[in-house]
Amino acid sequence: MSANVKILGFTGSLRRKSYNMAALRAAKDLLPEGASLEIADLAPIPFFNEDVEAVGVPEEVVRFKQKIAAADALLIATPEYNYSIPPVLKNALDWASRGTDLPLYGKHLAILSASTGMFGGARAQYHLRQVCVGLNLLPLNKPEVFIMRANTKFDEVGNLTDEFTRQAISRLLQALVDSLHPIKRGED
Numbered sequence: 273m274s275a276n277v278k279i280l281g282f283t284g285s286l287r288r289k290s291y292n293m294a295a296l297r298a299a300k301d302l303l304p305e306g307a308s309l310e311i312a313d314l315a316p317i318p319f320f321n322e323d324v325e326a327v328g329v330p331e332e333v334v335r336f337k338q339k340i341a342a343a344d345a346l347l348i349a350t351p352e353y354n355y356s357i358p359p360v361l362k363n364a365l366d367w368a369s370r371g372t373d374l375p376l377y378g379k380h381l382a383i384l385s386a387s388t389g390m391f392g393g394a395r396a397q398y399h400l401r402q403v404c405v406g407l408n409l410l411p412l413n414k415p416e417v418f419i420m421r422a423n424t425k426f427d428e429v430g431n432l433t434d435e436f437t438r439q440a441i442s443r444l445l446q447a448l449v450d451s452l453h454p455i456k457r458g459e460d
């Protein structure tokens with residue numbers, strides 16, 4: 273059952289023609305029935321600074337944390353920058369890890385990555401998984417979705433045209449929803 277499952281998606285790319293943002297948009301069409309996906313924009317979130325935090329948590333951060341809290345699960349589409357996750361994503365996660373309300377704690381997460389390179393952002397995904405340990409975010413181990421040579425998988429306006437990748441994202445989203453409502457399948 274995926275009725276009313278609310279998923280919040282975000283990416284650490286601010287690029288207008290981001291393949292990772294395009295993958296999030298594609299995911300909206302690939303959801304299990306009844307599930308919904310809202311995409312949060314990380315661009316307005318300022319750089320983390322404890323001095324700023326001491327004066328007052330910025331409104332954009334409060335709103336981002338509220339969206340996380342309201343979601344049943346998360347979907348992160350991450351670019352790979354120098355073998356790791358981009359600062360925009362780490363910064364947003366760092367802000368969300370602060371305070372007494374911890375909306376990330378114990379939240380189920382699906383990860384995908386899109387890169388123009390031949391590894392599809394795999395190295396960034398494994399760095400992100402390490403960060404998840406600190407946050408007690410619960411990422412799905414499988415399926416892994418690496419969109420390699422992303423420039424060949426989307427058209428000029430950002431539509432995901434590669435059928436294999438569409439199916440991979442569908443399976444990932446179904447697994448995310450299933451992780452919220454585990455069903456015994458009698459198979460490994």
Ligand SMILES: Cc1cc2nc3c(=O)[nH]c(=O)nc-3n(C[C@H](O)[C@H](O)[C@H](O)COP(=O)(O)O)c2cc1C
Nearest residue numbers: 285287290291292293351352353354355387388389
């Ligand atoms: C600073 C920087 C570092 C990058 N490092 C890597 C890398 O380590 N591995 C990789 O596969 N691609 C790397 N890339 C290429 C990105 O995967 C590519 O720009 C991708 O399109 C970024 O995601 P986006 O389309 O969502 O913005 C890098 C790009 C930038 C701007």
